[in-house]
Amino acid sequence: MIDQSVIQELKGIVGEDNVLHNKADLQTYEYDAYLEKSLPDAVVFVNSAQEVSDVVKVANRAQVPFVARGRATNLSGGVLAMRQGIVIELARMDRIIDIDIENQRMIVEPAIYNLEVTGAIDNLGYYYAPDPASGKACSIGGNVGEDAGGPHCFKYGVTSNHVLGMEVVLPDGEITWLGGKALDTPGLDLTGVFVGSEGTLGIATKLVLRILHKPEAVKTMLAVYDSIDDASSSVSAIVSHKMVPATLEMMDNLVIQAIEQSMAAGFPLDAAAVLLIELDGLKDGMEEMADKIVEICKENNVREIKVATCEAERAALWKGRKGAFGAIARLSPNYLVADGTVPRTKLPETLRMCREIGDKYGLRVANVFHAGDGNLHPLILFDSRNPEDKEKVLKAGMEMLQVCADMGGTVSGEHGVGIEKAMAMYMVYNEKDLLAQEWVKEAWDPQDLANPGKILPQRLIKREEAHVS
Amino acid sequence: MSPKTESYTAALTGIVGKDAVEEKPQVTVAGKSPSLRVRPKSVEEVGKVLAFANENGLGVIPTGSGTKLETGNPPEKFDLLLDLTGLDQIVEYDAENLTIAAQAGVRVKDLVELVTKDELFFPVDPAFPGEATIGGVVATSDNGPKRFQHGNLRDVVLGVKVVLPNGELVKFGGRTIKNVSGYDVTKMMIGSMGILGVIVEATFRLLPEPQREDILVHAFPKLSEVTKLAGQVLDSVLVPSSLELLSPAARKLIKGVASDFAVGEYLLVVGLEGHPDAVVRQEQDLTSMCANLAPNRTALVVGGDYVAEGKEASEREVTCQIHDHGEACNCETVTDQATVDSLWEEIYNLERTAKEAGYAVAAKVAVPLAQVWEMAAAAEKSAAANGVQIAYKISAGNGLLNLYMQGDNEKVLAVLEDLRTLAQKREGSLVLKSTPLFNGSFEVWGEPQGTHISLIRATKAKYDPNGVLNVGRYVGRI
Numbered sequence: 001m002i003d004q005s006v007i008q009e010l011k012g013i014v015g016e017d018n019v020l021h022n023k024a025d026l027q028t029y030e031y032d033a034y035l036e037k038s039l040p041d042a043v044v045f046v047n048s049a050q051e052v053s054d055v056v057k058v059a060n061r062a063q064v065p066f067v068a069r070g071r072a073t074n075l076s077g078g079v080l081a082m083r084q085g086i087v088i089e090l091a092r093m094d095r096i097i098d099i100d101i102e103n104q105r106m107i108v109e110p111a112i113y114n115l116e117v118t119g120a121i122d123n124l125g126y127y128y129a130p131d132p133a134s135g136k137a138c139s140i141g142g143n144v145g146e147d148a149g150g151p152h153c154f155k156y157g158v159t160s161n162h163v164l165g166m167e168v169v170l171p172d173g174e175i176t177w178l179g180g181k182a183l184d185t186p187g188l189d190l191t192g193v194f195v196g197s198e199g200t201l202g203i204a205t206k207l208v209l210r211i212l213h214k215p216e217a218v219k220t221m222l223a224v225y226d227s228i229d230d231a232s233s234s235v236s237a238i239v240s241h242k243m244v245p246a247t248l249e250m251m252d253n254l255v256i257q258a259i260e261q262s263m264a265a266g267f268p269l270d271a272a273a274v275l276l277i278e279l280d281g282l283k284d285g286m287e288e289m290a291d292k293i294v295e296i297c298k299e300n301n302v303r304e305i306k307v308a309t310c311e312a313e314r315a316a317l318w319k320g321r322k323g324a325f326g327a328i329a330r331l332s333p334n335y336l337v338a339d340g341t342v343p344r345t346k347l348p349e350t351l352r353m354c355r356e357i358g359d360k361y362g363l364r365v366a367n368v369f370h371a372g373d374g375n376l377h378p379l380i381l382f383d384s385r386n387p388e389d390k391e392k393v394l395k396a397g398m399e400m401l402q403v404c405a406d407m408g409g410t411v412s413g414e415h416g417v418g419i420e421k422a423m424a425m426y427m428v429y430n431e432k433d434l435l436a437q438e439w440v441k442e443a444w445d446p447q448d449l450a451n452p453g454k455i456l457p458q459r460l461i462k463r464e465e466a467h468v469s
Numbered sequence: 470m471s472p473k474t475e476s477y478t479a480a481l482t483g484i485v486g487k488d489a490v491e492e493k494p495q496v497t498v499a500g501k502s503p504s505l506r507v508r509p510k511s512v513e514e515v516g517k518v519l520a521f522a523n524e525n526g527l528g529v530i531p532t533g534s535g536t537k538l539e540t541g542n543p544p545e546k547f548d549l550l551l552d553l554t555g556l557d558q559i560v561e562y563d564a565e566n567l568t569i570a571a572q573a574g575v576r577v578k579d580l581v582e583l584v585t586k587d588e589l590f591f592p593v594d595p596a597f598p599g600e601a602t603i604g605g606v607v608a609t610s611d612n613g614p615k616r617f618q619h620g621n622l623r624d625v626v627l628g629v630k631v632v633l634p635n636g637e638l639v640k641f642g643g644r645t646i647k648n649v650s651g652y653d654v655t656k657m658m659i660g661s662m663g664i665l666g667v668i669v670e671a672t673f674r675l676l677p678e679p680q681r682e683d684i685l686v687h688a689f690p691k692l693s694e695v696t697k698l699a700g701q702v703l704d705s706v707l708v709p710s711s712l713e714l715l716s717p718a719a720r721k722l723i724k725g726v727a728s729d730f731a732v733g734e735y736l737l738v739v740g741l742e743g744h745p746d747a748v749v750r751q752e753q754d755l756t757s758m759c760a761n762l763a764p765n766r767t768a769l770v771v772g773g774d775y776v777a778e779g780k781e782a783s784e785r786e787v788t789c790q791i792h793d794h795g796e797a798c799n800c801e802t803v804t805d806q807a808t809v810d811s812l813w814e815e816i817y818n819l820e821r822t823a824k825e826a827g828y829a830v831a832a833k834v835a836v837p838l839a840q841v842w843e844m845a846a847a848a849e850k851s852a853a854a855n856g857v858q859i860a861y862k863i864s865a866g867n868g869l870l871n872l873y874m875q876g877d878n879e880k881v882l883a884v885l886e887d888l889r890t891l892a893q894k895r896e897g898s899l900v901l902k903s904t905p906l907f908n909g910s911f912e913v914w915g916e917p918q919g920t921h922i923s924l925i926r927a928t929k930a931k932y933d934p935n936g937v938l939n940v941g942r943y944v945g946r947i
Contacts, residue, residue: 044917103837103868104703125704158647160656161624176921181622182608182897183836183867186914187944188665188925192623192656196649216706236565242588242677281708282751285744341645343566373646374566413647419648428643428650436631436639437652439931444924455651 002041002085010044010086013054019047029087032074034420035336035384035394040067040081045089049167049175049205052088055202057173058266059086059449067451068203070111075337076418077143078198082453082461088203090141092231096120097206097338105164105181106209110141114148117209126211129156132414133322144204146197151247151321154372155280156212157416160195165208171445172200180323193440198416199451201444217283218246219290220308222317223275223297224268228252231273232348234300235371238277239344241296243289248372249276249321252351253382254331255366255379262327265320268292271303275371276321294370324368331366332381339398339421340404341413344374353403354378361392375413376404402427419453422460474504477525477548484517485509491556496550499543507553507921512572512630512638512669516554517541519667520636522549524938530939531663533574539903541662542913545941551667553604556633560670561644564589568627568644570672573604588678596817607671610660613817614711615740617866622659625674629658631666634937645670657928664940664947665932679742682710682808685752687728687759688734692849694762695735696842699865701758702739703838707751711740711866713816716845718860719873722822723815726771726808738816771809774818806896820873820902823860823874829903830881834888836897838868844892845870850882851887855880868897882911889915914944922947 010019020026020043030039041064046052059066065085072079081087094111101124108117111294114135117128131150132138138148139334149158156162164181179191194201203298225231228250234246251259252276256267267274275297279289290307297305308314328335342350351367358365358380369376380396401411405427412421425434439462441448453461474492494506509515522529528546532538533553556572556857559580563569564587570579577598579807581591582854594613595606605611607629628642642648642655658668670839689695695714697763702712715723715736723736730736741748756768815822820831834844841863848870852859857876863869872888874881889899893915902915922945929947941947 008497040512100837101704102700102839105837147653149647149649153647157624158619158649161620167632169922170921174921178921180896182835182900184660184833184835184869186898186900187922189610189623189659190924192659193762195656196653200704207602213704213706238565239677240565242680244677273701281743282706282747284750285746288746289744318762342648343568343644345565354523359899364736370647375645375647406641410643410648410650412650413645416649417651425651429640432637433639436633436641436932437635437654439650440654440657440928443927443931 002062002064006058006064007042009058010042010055013058014044019043029069029089030080032077032079034075034077034080034418035390036077036080036419038080038082039084040087041084043087043089046116047092049169052169052203052205053175055086056169056171060173060293060447062446063449065449065452068141068145068199070142071113071137073134073138074142074146074418075339075415076412076420078416078418078454080419082341082419090203093205094139097348098468100125100181101126101183104211106211108118108140108146108207108209110204110207110429111139113283114138114140114143121211125214127214128162128209128211130162130381131161134323140207141204141208142205144195145197145199146414146416149205149362149370149373151249151374153370155244155246160192163191163195163207164210165191166194166204167206169203169205171447171450175205179208196416198418200441200454202450215280215282217281217286217433218314219279219286219409220314221277221290221293222303222462223277223305224271224276224303225273226301226303228269228273228351229348230301231275232371234275234297234302235465236345237296237300238293239372241292243293244281245353245372247276247278248282248370250274250369250371251321251324254364254365255324255328255368258330258366259320259324261330263319263323265316269318269341276317297450309327321368328366328379328381332364332383335366335379335381336393337415338380338398339375339380339412340401340409341373341375342404342407342409344372346409347371347376348378350403350407354400356397357396357403361396363393363396373413374409398424417455419460422455422457425455425457432440477527480521481505481507481518484521485514494537494550496535498538498547498583500539501544501547503530503547503550505548506550506552508555510555512556512632515551515553515632515669515784516636516638518551519632519634519937523634523935525638526935527644527936527937528940531604531608531667533605534576534597534600536597536601537605537611537869538835540609540655540901540913541939541942542943542946544939553667553669554602556604556669559583563644567675568672569675570602570644570670573667573669573671574602575608577601577603584675585678586673587702590676590678592625592676593622594813594817596820598817603671603685604668604939607659607668608663613845614713614813614864617828617864618708618710618711618742623656626655626659626671626673627674630669630670631658632667632669634935635932642672648676662943664929664943666938671915673828680742681748683741683748683752684771684807684812685739685755686730686771687737687739687756688730688764688766689737690734692735692842692846695737698737698758699842700839702755703866707754708743709739709866709897710742710750711738712864713738714863714865716859719819719823720821722826722860725811725815726769727815747826761766771812818863820871823873824903828858828860828875830874831902832872832874832885832899833902834872834892834897834899836868836870836892836895836909838866840895840897841865841868841870843895844888844897847891848872848884848888851884855883857881857884859884885911
């Protein structure tokens, strides 16, 4: 427990009403979208970089850890206060600071929802490319913390390719700028290393985003298959025909069923897989490319292929994909999503092995994944009220990550390591590699106060040590 | 030769062999020469050499072909030149999954040739591709015009292997586009100028080769016209792969097809890639836009090899539908990939051509996109006022101004100071790329702007605690 005097100091910074420290209030902040819980000592609602800085300085004086929290959609335990301390709640810092069309940049505060960024510039003909499926619920700050991906990464890259600078409160409370609107800044790419650091290197309070002109034309297609392998072969064939679609998203039968029960997106219930393909760019040549894709899919035994003919149809096809994770609730009260990534051609084999792992533990595995970039999301279904289930599901998840690592891939593609995959880091890095990563944390946060106990296995706080509510 | 140097020679010869150690090599970096050049042939040898240097407190500068050796402050210590050209292996080439891992000493040109055979495209086009090695390109984060479409090194490097100053080999990142497993140290290694470790291998993303590649060249009498045009293009649906402008003096340095244009004019070079219909459509749109701003000019379309499906190679036609625009614009076409490639080659090698023509100083200005035009105008003005000759190239889609200068040292310095002050006011920077004349009198990187220098210092202290690699050459003389 932190000292009452610290609580008083926090109240002095943000006001009496903006500090929570009663257990009942704190319980809202003891979990995220992962399976664990950990109760913080205090929650502080901040409204400016200066307040963040002041709170962090109090934490430094009192040697109390702190964790930044935005919309808390994190899937790997990234915003859990594993060593208790102060949760710095950023939800009120959701303003747009600057829309700079001429320089194709936008500056926002961290808690703005991902979808609101594009929403603010849509009428100017621009958009922000990284589009995690949870875009309406997750914040840009969280996207930066996790280096979030999404369906459009195969062509446009991940969050780190679109964040060029930031105002940061460092772990000692100093406010500084990294990078900026210009593309090249002399010195180490500190922006690059901050993105994906899961709040362990400080707290970003303003973000400089690259925004892109909207493409002239978009063509969305839905291909229905009787086998996952045929769908996978189609993906490879499309790429080998020199096309770089904006998205290549696949959903398997279990996910299709969940989506249809939840929102009736029009996916055939008996299909083994559906593939959502989207082309974007200039309208010239797009029809021809779309025809070619249809032809390729037919060569690969597609059952049927629909091409969206208007924006409403396009939105309908996407609605199913974007709502996939949520729809899983129709099948099971809980799920764990493994976030491994493999070289694309290894997908069919990896999926097969993930299913086998599920069978071994008697767990159903649904799959929705980014087929273009090899990022799979086996959703392992279970009921958390059954403690045995939970143990099995965690084991199955780790085994699936091992499969991804063995296939030449990695253990987290876009959800972050957090506490969930810290031990899985050994699957892709050896002790020396991990020590060289540790140096980053040591250089930025020698006191180990910023979101401690995350990412690196050597820093993972054992459950028995952690205070579990 | 001092006894100490002799003992170093003996020890290093023991590691890499006699042929791979050269005493008193003919290399200078900002006026300093090393005692030895060492050319290891394997990653293990690099590890042993660095461990030896680390134990004996030697100053090491890693290099590939040496094309960027001039960039940086003068070294504080420089005992060994670590020549990485012996690491010349392709480690893993996975054409199907569009990735390639290569050792540091592999030349960009060789890598491009390799993947081109499989109709793939290496999305990095640095200066001097004939010599530049991938290790050097990654360490200096040097990329060219096509970066506008394909991104910079930080967007296409998926992972690196690095030998740390203590001799240990470590890896960061992997070989997938999406990878958030741990700290993204790969990003920090890109452009780190070898201050944290020696990059011995890098894995890159590849792309399918574009179906067609053309270049559109258009001349403009005034800078203000090109400024307008670039603004219009950037705020349109068009997606050129590059948007380069050569100043009249830079245009004079270019030979080949682009040299036919009128002397004294600005030359806009637009790269276009993609579906043939999209390329032609952009040629039409761009030519109309150009014609509206600067009527009665000649445009040149350099069309790459492209054979429409269902046609024989002999039937290849680069449709210049631009003629349809009538009197407003005269249009010529040249139609072979060799011409496209040689025009790019001229642009990639511009820094050297400029140097050979007497422009001894090269600098790079990076500012937010739209500010680059103001920087160019300011450069012209300051150069004229100081009696300095300049030639420059603008990468309009990237907000970069590459500047080549000749004149009295003091006058050149005055221009550089002017431009740095203005660039910093515009949230940008000016970096000196080659510095033969100043020998440390001008801060190469400028005072760090928007970068927390103490973080860089702390990072350096963790990775290179004994100060072995490129000591004193980086930002803040780190």
